[in-house]
Amino acid sequence: MNTNSVLLLILATLVLFLTSCNNRQEITQHNVARIISTLSSDDMKGRHAMSPDIKKAANFIAKEFTEIGLTPVYDDFRQTFTLYSITPARSSVTLNGQNIEEHRYFSITNTDSLSFSLSDVSLKEISETDDFRESFNSYRHDNESSIIAVSKDHIDWFNRYRSYFSRANRTMEIDQKPNDLFVISDAPINSAKVEIVNNLDTMHLENIVGKIPGKNEDEIILFSAHYDHLGIVNPVEEDSVVNGANDNASGVAGVIELARYFSNGQTPERTLYFVGFTAEETGGFGSRYFSEHIEPDRITAMINIEMIGKPAVEGENTAWITGFDLTSFGQIFRKHSPDNFKFYADPYPNQNLFYRSDNATLAEKGVPAHTISTTPIDVDQDYHQVSDEFSTINITHTTNTIRAIAQVSELLVSGEATPTRLPVKSVNK
Numbered sequence: 001m002n003t004n005s006v007l008l009l010i011l012a013t014l015v016l017f018l019t020s021c022n023n024r025q026e027i028t029q030h031n032v033a034r035i036i037s038t039l040s041s042d043d044m045k046g047r048h049a050m051s052p053d054i055k056k057a058a059n060f061i062a063k064e065f066t067e068i069g070l071t072p073v074y075d076d077f078r079q080t081f082t083l084y085s086i087t088p089a090r091s092s093v094t095l096n097g098q099n100i101e102e103h104r105y106f107s108i109t110n111t112d113s114l115s116f117s118l119s120d121v122s123l124k125e126i127s128e129t130d131d132f133r134e135s136f137n138s139y140r141h142d143n144e145s146s147i148i149a150v151s152k153d154h155i156d157w158f159n160r161y162r163s164y165f166s167r168a169n170r171t172m173e174i175d176q177k178p179n180d181l182f183v184i185s186d187a188p189i190n191s192a193k194v195e196i197v198n199n200l201d202t203m204h205l206e207n208i209v210g211k212i213p214g215k216n217e218d219e220i221i222l223f224s225a226h227y228d229h230l231g232i233v234n235p236v237e238e239d240s241v242v243n244g245a246n247d248n249a250s251g252v253a254g255v256i257e258l259a260r261y262f263s264n265g266q267t268p269e270r271t272l273y274f275v276g277f278t279a280e281e282t283g284g285f286g287s288r289y290f291s292e293h294i295e296p297d298r299i300t301a302m303i304n305i306e307m308i309g310k311p312a313v314e315g316e317n318t319a320w321i322t323g324f325d326l327t328s329f330g331q332i333f334r335k336h337s338p339d340n341f342k343f344y345a346d347p348y349p350n351q352n353l354f355y356r357s358d359n360a361t362l363a364e365k366g367v368p369a370h371t372i373s374t375t376p377i378d379v380d381q382d383y384h385q386v387s388d389e390f391s392t393i394n395i396t397h398t399t400n401t402i403r404a405i406a407q408v409s410e411l412l413v414s415g416e417a418t419p420t421r422l423p424v425k426s427v428n429k
């Protein structure tokens, strides 16, 4: 080859390279810092999902999505739903004509008021020889309203459960599940009269959902992070705002910057969803609602981002993936990560993180849905504390992590890589 043809070859390769490159939008430290500092400012009051303060955070994310040019999946990007908070207000229980003291019973209900007698429900028992927890769980999930007579031999377990179920119960469904009454009673029950009144609070919550429609609308790559946090608590050294800079303003910065990165005006092969989940900290309701209102078969992969503001145990520029060995998702990330970055398996398998985050509902439906995090949760002093502030965030590391996720996600977005799916969990938990 002479010099000219070599030059020509180089030029041709360069042109080919440039046209195959998608000219993505840059992920900048400036934007990452701006998003995290805004969401974790005291002004946001800790973004508690049950407080009006969370609107500010929702508005901020929707505005970012608008400016980036995402397509709203719902009106103004908001997927709204109702969450109910049920708190016991007053009750009376009469067995065999005898009034029962309040500390000897508790109910699990999902309605504002109810009254029933023995003939309306089934009568069951947890006898002295039964395993309390096992019996409790089977009666709790048997889809029958029941009065369950508990032997006083189980008084310790009974009291423990009673104190738990006497607190506010949050649910997305009311009037739909059976109601159970657990009562300490060693005598046979021949008649019963039960009246229960609950306080019912109704809250309207919002997931923020935007998309970039791809050529294939039924193969979705879903990027998500919860944007709520713990709100205001009793002051610690005069600070009462749990800012949630790492948990999870950092993850939201990831979702917004990935949206910006992929929004270059070209239509991707697969469709991209970008979601800010609400109410993760109060029970994962946002992701559950979202997951129950989308066809799981349409989701090719879910990349949930949770706490990427601090370097992991293995140092800067490393990130871990929950449920690493359950699908080929982890392998795809490990194999295709940029040279200066490493993805590896969740170092805290005993904490069961795969089943504790916003990916869990879709994972149960078969979706390769994994959480990416970098936080050293075993030693992190700021986790769920008022000290989870912007000043503790390593912006370089956070930005590099988002860039690494973006780079590997190219293969998912283009269809070059498809993670294996999980077995669908068929039965109720």
Ligand SMILES: [Zn+2]
Pocket: 226, 247, 248, 280, 306, 307
């Ligand atoms: Zn979190």
